[in-house]
Amino acid sequence: xxxxADYVNHIDKQAFTVPFVCGATNLGEALRRITEGAAMIRSKxxxxxxxxSEAIKHIRTIRGEIAALHATFQAxxxxxxxxxxxxxxxxxxxxxxxxxxxxxxxxxxxxxxxxPADAALLMQLGAEGVFVGxxxxxxxxxxxxxxxxxxxxxxFSDPAVITEASRGLGDAMVGINVSDVxxxxxxxxxxx
Amino acid sequence: xxxxxxxxTGWLSGAGDQMxxxxxxxxxxxxxxxxxxxxxxxxxxxxxxLLRTPADLLGPDGLRVDALxxxxxxxxxxxxxxxxxxxxxxxxxxxxxxLPTLGTCAGLIxxxxxxxxxxxxxxxxxxxxxxxxxxxxxxxxxxxxxELETAEGPxxxxxxxxxxxxxxxxxxxxxxxxxxxxxxxHQGAITGIAFHPELTGEARFHRHLLTQxxxxxxxxxx
Numbered sequence: 223x224x225x226x227a228d229y230v231n232h233i234d235k236q237a238f239t240v241p242f243v244c245g246a247t248n249l250g251e252a253l254r255r256i257t258e259g260a261a262m263i264r265s266k267x268x269x270x271x272x273x274x275s276e277a278i279k280h281i282r283t284i285r286g287e288i289a290a291l292h293a294t295f296q297a298x299x300x301x302x303x304x305x306x307x308x309x310x311x312x313x314x315x316x317x318x319x320x321x322x323x324x325x326x327x328x329x330x331x332x333x334x335x336x337x338p339a340d341a342a343l344l345m346q347l348g349a350e351g352v353f354v355g356x357x358x359x360x361x362x363x364x365x366x367x368x369x370x371x372x373x374x375x376x377x378f379s380d381p382a383v384i385t386e387a388s389r390g391l392g393d394a395m396v397g398i399n400v401s402d403v404x405x406x407x408x409x410x411x412x413x414x
Numbered sequence: 415x416x417x418x419x420x421x422x423t424g425w426l427s428g429a430g431d432q433m434x435x436x437x438x439x440x441x442x443x444x445x446x447x448x449x450x451x452x453x454x455x456x457x458x459x460x461x462x463x464l465l466r467t468p469a470d471l472l473g474p475d476g477l478r479v480d481a482l483x484x485x486x487x488x489x490x491x492x493x494x495x496x497x498x499x500x501x502x503x504x505x506x507x508x509x510x511x512x513l514p515t516l517g518t519c520a521g522l523i524x525x526x527x528x529x530x531x532x533x534x535x536x537x538x539x540x541x542x543x544x545x546x547x548x549x550x551x552x553x554x555x556x557x558x559x560x561e562l563e564t565a566e567g568p569x570x571x572x573x574x575x576x577x578x579x580x581x582x583x584x585x586x587x588x589x590x591x592x593x594x595x596x597x598x599x600h601q602g603a604i605t606g607i608a609f610h611p612e613l614t615g616e617a618r619f620h621r622h623l624l625t626q627x628x629x630x631x632x633x634x635x636x
Contacts, residue, residue: 239555241554241555261554369498372495372498373498373499376444376445376466376495376498376499377444377466377467377499380466380467383466383467
């Protein structure tokens, strides 16, 4: 991940035909990126750590906020105007998400995924896909681990498949706890 | 089944859960747009079973589903996953034995017996006598909702990196074209369509699938 060049503005992604994937730690951030033209939203997590807890926090936050909007749509749709104000996102997009109970683009997750069980857990929490980088490339047997993570992601609700996929993978990447990463260097804290 | 799993419970009905005469439609659920198909099938009153392993498709007494949906997604990925999970042979045998099947987009590619431009190592189930060309209508940015005349009447459907059928065998009936390009076919109880009816709320192709169920007598439990 690159450091930001502009600490105020985001890129006008509507002006491009190439798809943009944008990170988000909460629903308001995700909806602002979609308004700007993001083609996919990646819940941020903390890349390169092997610590999946940030990814869990972000997907739970985003899915929880979507569920709350959906409940508001069903019970008190007049409250969606204030919800849009609080999310700092356009009302029409808030209404669309509240009605559908999902984002209008793919919501996948990443950051600290190192085991098949990490990937399956994120899918169970409502991610539509999982991105894995160093969790595979810094492990003892990357090809085997990649195949196992694919299998656990595809069959994310089947404990038998996840257990089987988790066996005999060799060493996982050596993890770093996010709390041990100095705050200015935490990737998840970049963005607004 | 994980209790924290967030999707509607109706979408999670287990394979082989047959309490009454409601038809059970298996939706291949290893990758791609599964949920939207399940929603259309639910609205039509069918039970949905998500298929990920051979045991989801085949029970001790035979097939656990009355019909099959192969969804859209990335055809080369779904092809690889059905072989990884041991579903290639059971799916092929069930469809060849007459299991009513609807393939959309990547699902159409999986059904075809020839893929003109396969990804490296890509195979297909080879149960539909047709040749397909992947990404025939352009890349993701060329995605569009299109109005078509079809055997089911006029429809508005989504094309997303859709394939085209470039040749068909003698037993294949063309049911939809986009300009001159063939984008929908029937062959017996198999329907292959290049587009996504499930994304625009178009249910007629799924309803057609359900009408094919009576002719299929392979299922032991019924």
